Amino acid sequence: FDPGENLMGWGRIVTDGEIESVAVLPGDMEDEIYFMVKRTVDSSTVRYLEQLDPMFLDDIADANCLDSYLRYDGAAATNISGATHLQGRTVKVWANGQYLGTNVITAGGALTTPLSTAVTPITVGLSYDGKYKSSKLALGAQLGTALAQKGRPMSIALMLLNSVRRVEYGANFDQMDWLQDQPNDTTVETDGLIDEVTEKFAVPGGHSRDPRLCIRVTSPFPVTLQGYVIGMDLIERPSGN
Numbered sequence: 001f002d003p004g005e006n007l008m009g010w011g012r013i014v015t016d017g018e019i020e021s022v023a024v025l026p027g028d029m030e031d032e033i034y035f036m037v038k039r040t041v042d043s044s045t046v047r048y049l050e051q052l053d054p055m056f057l058d059d060i061a062d063a064n065c066l067d068s069y070l071r072y073d074g075a076a077a078t079n080i081s082g083a084t085h086l087q088g089r090t091v092k093v094w095a096n097g098q099y100l101g102t103n104v105i106t107a108g109g110a111l112t113t114p115l116s117t118a119v120t121p122i123t124v125g126l127s128y129d130g131k132y133k134s135s136k137l138a139l140g141a142q143l144g145t146a147l148a149q150k151g152r153p154m155s156i157a158l159m160l161l162n163s164v165r166r167v168e169y170g171a172n173f174d175q176m177d178w179l180q181d182q183p184n185d186t187t188v189e190t191d192g193l194i195d196e197v198t199e200k201f202a203v204p205g206g207h208s209r210d211p212r213l214c215i216r217v218t219s220p221f222p223v224t225l226q227g228y229v230i231g232m233d234l235i236e237r238p239s240g241n
Contacts, residue, residue: 016068018037034051037049039068048068055224063094064094064123066126066220068085071121078114083124084109098119123220128218129216137212139151143236146234151234151235154202156169156203156231159228161225162195165198166178167179167225171213215228
């Protein structure tokens with residue numbers, strides 16, 4: 001809720017466990033949000049008090065877009081310690097603004113495979129997807145209502161803030177294109193945080209009577225989407241008398 005902008009909205013948070021309670025406290029720049037999370041670690045039930053990261057970033061190295069993460073901020077190193085709450089789990093590694101692939105946490109809370117180069121800071125945590133699905137796109141009608149007509153989103157331009165270009169988009173979650181090459185390399189470098197309105201890109205997917213736009217971002221890449229501009233194609237049939 002943003003009283004200054006008269007905005008109210010909600011979002012669904014899914015984690016590998018169960019969120020049992022939420023506390024919201026006032027902070028200096030934005031509210032501080034805490035969750036009590038029940039998780040299963042090494043066949044045992046544990047509970048952690050976890051804090052939601054701030055929404056706004058000053059630098060790409062500040063990003064911690066991983067669930068139940070541990071961040072190391074000491075001198076440059078090739079490994080971490082203390083991530084015992086993630087033992088046995090496959091985690092993603094984000095180090096000094098770069099994605100360094102997946103790793104497995106040992107019983108002692110370290111990386112099974114040390115990094116090839118010493119870096120700092122290092123964040124390790126569980127992966128998650130951020131998904132957006134629009135309401136029905138009842139747009140572009142010239143002969144009457146767009147409802148019950150076949151349509152599809154044809155093009156999209158994204159308004160990005162403090163983001164990297166790791167965004168998928170499409171008419172559904174099964175058929176999507178990447179704004180930038182798919183991050184499937186062991187090491188993926190980024191260009192730092194960007195603020196831009198992208199050019200228009202074609203949206204994959206066919207016509208349907210329930211046209212929608214789907215967007216997906218994947219951790220650990222930071223993305224803040226302020227909005228989008230969409231182009232629609234509508235197959236209109238004039239109504240009979």
